[in-house]
Amino acid sequence: MTKIAIIGNGLSGRLAALYLDKHLPGAELTMIDPDVPNKPIVGESTIEMTSQFFLSLGLGTYLEENQRHKYGLTYYFPRPAMDGDMEAPGAAGAMAEKGAMAETEAAAEASPVAGAGGGPDYILHEAPGVIRLPAYNLNRFTFDDELARRVAPLVRKVTGKVTEVEISDEPGGQQTIHVMDKAGETSTVTADHVIDCSGRARLLAKQMGLEQDPPFQRSSYWFRLAGFDRSILNGLNVDKPRHHCYDSYSVTHHFYGKGYWIWIIPMQGEDGEDLASVGVTYRPEILGEKAMNQDKMLDLLSRDHPRVRALIETGRKVDEARYYNYMYEARQYYDTRGRWFLLGDSGFTFDPAGSLGIAYLGHQIPQITSMILKAGQGMLTPAYVEAMEGHVQAELYKQDQLSQRYPVMDDPIKLSWTLVFNYMAYFHLFLPDYMTGAFLNGGVAKRTMKLLMRKPAEMIPVAYAFPQIMDKLSERAKEKGNGAEIIATAAHFHKAVPFNFYRGDNLKRGRVAAAYLYKRGLLRAKALRLLHWWREPSLWPMVAGQYLRTGGEWLLALLLVLRPRIYERPASKDPAMMSAFDPQYSFLFPEEAASRGRPGMGRPDGGTADRKPARAKDEAGQMPAGVTATTGNA
Structure with a gap:
């Protein structure tokens, strides 16, 4: 035993x-x-990966009955001043004339502070629909x-x-x-x-x-809020895509500023009442603040997001916690x-x-x-363990990238495009690797590590999408006042998220990766058009290089559509480097694999010798009728 x-x-x-x-x-x-x-x-706040893991543990009914659904991540970008309009009023109408997404929330009038002087209007990026994989705010x-x-x-x-x-x-x-x-x-x-x-x-x-020590530090302060007026959040004056899929309150809300970001996570209280986690994470050397508390946070919000402060002041603090330089x-x-x-x-x-x-x-x-x-x-071989270790290092690469996003968190143009780009990579590359169980293959883990290879802190650049293009767009927006249009154009969630993706066992990851490459090129091309580069010969060399990259990505995408198995080549066939779960996706749902006549988990070579029945349990802890699962003899 x-x-x-x-x-x-x-x-x-x-x-x-x-x-x-x-x-x-x-x-x-x-x-x-x-x-x-x-x-x-x-x-x-959970994401789709988290929820699938929870569901595999038999927590599905509990989550549905006792926790609140989360319909994605919503980002609030203060609308830059438009040409000849330094105070930026009337954003929705101006953007509608430009063909961008335009809907000013009528609920703004219902809020006692919506539309109050001094607060910025926001351009909202949120999911325009509900994907098939659930997530929850806990x-x-x-x-x-x-x-x-x-x-x-x-x-x-x-x-x-x-x-x-x-x-x-x-x-x-x-x-x-x-x-x-x-x-x-x-x-x-x-x-x-x-x-x-x-x-x-x-x-x-x-x-x-x-x-x-990590390459960069962060600090955080957060508290739970009760008894607040949620109509203030619903009533913010925002430009957003039109949809009737869910209540926009039921998401994770993000607000940004130089060197910091704010979260608001709606959740269900012990007695079913509204509760929210409200917090700030920041890089102290950029924000210029060392130890955060509620008063300092409210001062910060007064400067950058006064209506969020108004929301907090309508409620009562239940508890609080803080970490300084916690990484x-x-x-x-x-x-x-x-x-x-x-x-x-x-x-x-x-x-x-x-x-x-x-x-x-x-x-x-x-x-x-x-x-x-x-x-x-x-x-178990050292090579397999080192491959899994490499996957952890790849995850830390993502943390390095997040660290270097803080210097541009007050630039809504660079940040909005970067967040959509990251969303797209998550749904097309990382989520499929997870759902299929491919990340447990030593060869796939090693490829992930090579693609996301960490660098010393001094070699990690400020991280945002398409830096050459975004630098120009950010500069032009200040000159021409078209920043709102640029941010609105980045709202590609309807194309960034594969809404039909819900199961990993039959997923051709090569074709999903091809879609990522195609959409990445598409985003780059859209960003280039916003530069109106054809009017400025000085931009032509840079633009030519960017279109060459786009062409290369589209050619590779076409190859993966025609030959999706190419994407699978790094997956090792050596039993010592393969996942211990057979089939791979049974690391989540072995009962489902067993019901299809597959072993579910056990020896990496797919053998069934020396296996003992697994205890596949439902929510009440009982063996479901007709379900059999197997496991390796440990």
């Missing part, structure tokens, strides 16, 4: 326990935690309580503080965890594998000297022999932009499970 010790009882530890119980039903799970109350909770207090209730019968609980972890160098040796309880009594726990979920305590990283990393996250793993915040921290933190737990936990499965079968 495989013995697994989980150090920590927070979100990452509970999710890991649920997942391991499902995919390693014969394993003995021990959870060690000192039960310290009132820990800061962060991470309330009340983390009720959600975490539900996870704790579900995990309790699955694990052996040891209450106490871990003082040391002894890692065995013997082949097949067990690790020894030393624990001290509140009375000072000591005990030990032995395990084949140790998963550090200690969060910011960073138990193993500190013990083994793996701590590492950190580690030199290693996974042991090459599978003895220990750093999961979530025990290894590195995320910028909350893009709601990627919990989403990457949905990557790391299957990665760790795949490595444990391989170790149990005697097939």
